[in-house]
Amino acid sequence: LAREFNNRRDLSAALQGLGEIVQFQGDYARARDLYLESLALHREIEDQRGMGWALDHLGNLALEQSLLDEASASFTESLALFQAQSYPFGLAHARAKLGLIAFEERRYADAVKLFETSLVYLQPMNPDWQYAWLIEYLGEAVLGLGDLSRAAELFRQSLQIHFEGKASQGIAYSLQGL
Numbered sequence: 001l002a003r004e005f006n007n008r009r010d011l012s013a014a015l016q017g018l019g020e021i022v023q024f025q026g027d028y029a030r031a032r033d034l035y036l037e038s039l040a041l042h043r044e045i046e047d048q049r050g051m052g053w054a055l056d057h058l059g060n061l062a063l064e065q066s067l068l069d070e071a072s073a074s075f076t077e078s079l080a081l082f083q084a085q086s087y088p089f090g091l092a093h094a095r096a097k098l099g100l101i102a103f104e105e106r107r108y109a110d111a112v113k114l115f116e117t118s119l120v121y122l123q124p125m126n127p128d129w130q131y132a133w134l135i136e137y138l139g140e141a142v143l144g145l146g147d148l149s150r151a152a153e154l155f156r157q158s159l160q161i162h163f164e165g166k167a168s169q170g171i172a173y174s175l176q177g178l
Helices: 008-024 028-044 048-064 068-085 088-104 108-122 129-144 148-164 168-177
Strands: none
Touching (some): 008 048, 028 048, 068 088, 088 108, 088 129, 108 129, 129 148
16 A cells, blocks of 8 residues: 555555564565665655664664674664664664674673663663663673673563563573573
């Protein structure tokens, strides 16, 4: 319908959603094509926030395939777009994703800084599952630096939020960290 009515904004959102589905199914080439088409449409209509999220999808796809340089480039470009808009949630998200890359590369000090900065952007919001996961990731990075007591405290904080939200997977990961 979005194609039929030439609604580029809806079409770009639909393409991203379809990309998520085929990515979940393991069709990475098709997902990449859909995300790139979505990104092109956002550029065409000059939708900066949409461009940031399309780049985030491309970064997630690359990260899932362990293409860390490609993922980093996508998340860095996404971060720049979100910075230009002063968009707190996007800033938190992009920095957290760059933190995951730093963690995967065992650059734990960089990961800690990126996760801590992400938390600052999320603090005005209510602690929720995203906040809890970010605290858990921070705990993992702090653990990588060898700070056992701080890591344990972060895992306990994450566990409490996951427990309150009845998020069994989050509870399991927090317990695993502990």
